[in-house]
Amino acid sequence: MRYDIITIFPSFFDSFKNESLLKKAQDKKLIRINVHNLRDWTADKHKTVDDKPYGGGAGMLLKIEPLVKAIRAFCKSPAHKASATKGKKSRVILLTPSGKQFTQKKAVQFAKKYDQLIFICGRYEGFDARIKKYIDEEVSLGPYVLNGGEVAAMAIVEATARLLRGVIGNVKSLKEESYATEKNLEYPQYTRPEIFEGHKVSSVLLTGDHKKIAEWRKKHVKKSK
Ligand code: ADE
16 A cells, blocks of 8 residues: 655654554555655745635635645546546545544545555645545544644554554454454453552453353443444
8 A cells, every 4th residue: 555645744744654563564565655745846936835715714725736736746547637546546535624534444445445545634724625626535534623634644544554464463453353343342451460459350361261251251342432
């Protein structure tokens, strides 16, 4: 999977890219995370990415030209418009609080269907609405407003990358986890010490009896909210 992230704050992604599992996945060439500065697609000497809205109103909007130039530069398909990538394996995603909410189901879909995800991180008060003609879908991280799409892009990269073969060492844990997520199930887990400030781990979990442990877990499953 190749990720292309278009942002005006590329350095936000420095440690995100260079730590832990995502770093290993890049070293193993299972994924590529390319972060692009939107200012690189401006034509003026001040590298202007925003402007005032027509008709007036508070705040500034991200301009259409640099956004479209950036999409065209990274979309693997030689399409004139990003929307012409339909049926191909690239997906152009606009991150916005008014988009469809990102879920685990969506993460699985992205991971299975595409080999390139392009994210446009909005900022300021928003963007020129014509951008919607050049993207494949609008996605929101959740029903709240962030300062921009960067945190949403990170969440989607992480949630999808860990579903790709080889990214997570322990495949069994991924299987168990997705089963639990799909069925909306969670059971409590514990590690050492056996007693912490008087709180004891159930003795069943210490028996090594897999059948009994499975029964205990089934009984203690809690529906996640
Ligand atoms: N930009 C601002 N808020 C957002 C959200 N909730 N999801 C995605 N992008 C955003």
